[in-house]
Each structure stands twice: as C-alpha cells, then as structure tokens.
Amino acid sequence: MVALIVQRRRPGELSHGERDELYDLYARHYAATDPARFVADLTTKDWVLTLHHGASVVGFSTQALRQHVSQSGQALLELFSGDTVIDPGYWGSQALSTGFARLAGRLAREHAPLPLYWLLISKGYRTWRYLPLFAHEYWPNPGRPTPPANQALLDELARTRFGAAYDPSSGLLRFADSQGHLQPELATVRADLAERPEIRFFLARNPGYVRGDELVCLTQLTPGNLRGPVLRAFMSGWHEAQ
DSSP, X not given: OOOEEEEEEOGGGSOHHHHHHHHHHHHHHEESOOHXXXXXXXXXXXXEEEEEETTEEEEEEEEEEXXXXXXXXXXXXXXXXXXXXXOGGGTTOOHHHXXXXXXXXXXXXXXXXXXXXXXXXXXXXXXXXXXXXXXXXXXXXXXXXXXXXXXXXXHHHHHHHHGGXXXXXXXXXXXXXXXXXXXXXXXXXXXXXXXXXHHHHHHHHOGGGGGTOEEEEEEEOOGGGBOHHHHHHHHHHHHHTO
C-alpha cells in the first residue's frame, strides 16, 4: 500500500507543470476560476502543502503568514489558509491536516511569544468542519456566541485582508463575482448530513456558499486549544523548530 505523503514548499519552487497539476485539481472541484487567477493567488502565499499518493497530487492547501498589530495594541501572527482541495477519494485522510499542524507548530515556536491565530474562510461545510475537529474553542461556534473581544479581532483581521468584501453583520465574504465556488455535485448536501448540528450551523450561517460566499472563522493555535492527532503534529512541528 502506497502511503500518503505531504510536502511543504514555497510557491516559487513549483515548476510550471506542478502549478498546472494543482490548477487542474482545483478546477475539478471549483467553478468560476481560470489559470491566471489561480496562479496570481498562489503567488501571494508563503507555502503550499501538497498531498501525494505515489506520483499523483491528490490534495493541496496554500498558507500565508503575516504579523499584525491589533487596534488594542496586541502584536500577533495570522496564519491564513487559502485554496484547499482534497480529491474525494482521500477525504478520510488526515495527512494534509497534520501537515498543516506541523507547519503551525514550527511557526509558533519560531515566533514565540507572539500568539498565533488561524484565519480560515469556508466555501463549504467540509472546510468548516476542520474547526471542531482541530480546536476546542473557535469562532463562530454553534455552542455559544462569540465573545466580543474575539469577534472584534475576527472582524479586524477580515477587514484588513479582504476590505469591503467582508460583511461584519453576517461574518461573510461576499464578492460581486464569485472568486471560486464548489462544483454543483460537490455543493449538494445529503439530507442526512444536513441534519447534523455542525453542518446545520454552517448552512444557516452561510446559505450563499453555493454562489461563492465564504464564512470567516478564527481560532488560536496553542497546545491547550488543539485536539488529538492535530495536537501531536503541532508539537512535532514545535520541536522541529528547536
């Protein structure tokens, strides 16, 4: 059996052929895109995590890191996840998730004591479900309202990154033209899944996901806030940076 492998590289290290392979994978899952838009977005990221099964790329996730000083004067790090795709045949794998967590742990160690926050935008419920799988506390949360300080930070980071496309009253990114939305066969939610509390929450918060609206989410990446395999991978990355 061929194991799944995650590689971490800078976008500039990818060959033209590798970029084309990533775009082909993305375009099979998302509409309203083209190669030029995809590459332009890719070049704004700091890392690309690629998921490999043998010689094939079956998933990837792009990441960008920046330092931010909040309006309250707090210096922090924002790790932003951009395009993320996994071929449906590999949806059960946690390899890409743990690869992300190792990167996060390494960054947390290298930049300590600055707190590290994960800014995630969700075009579909599958992406949003990473939050309850990863973290104990995350926002927005179906179990309780977002505390005012957390909401203020989420709004501030979203406005800084996305400008007028972010609507603080709904917590959504809304674009005049879709920046990429799920292909119809992937956007459909089975009736039994739609009744699950966490999926019902996402659909209520982001009913326009089918046309490209994105729910902005935030969590702090710390050992005390992470769960299970993700926590172990985070600590592996932390020790890797020593």
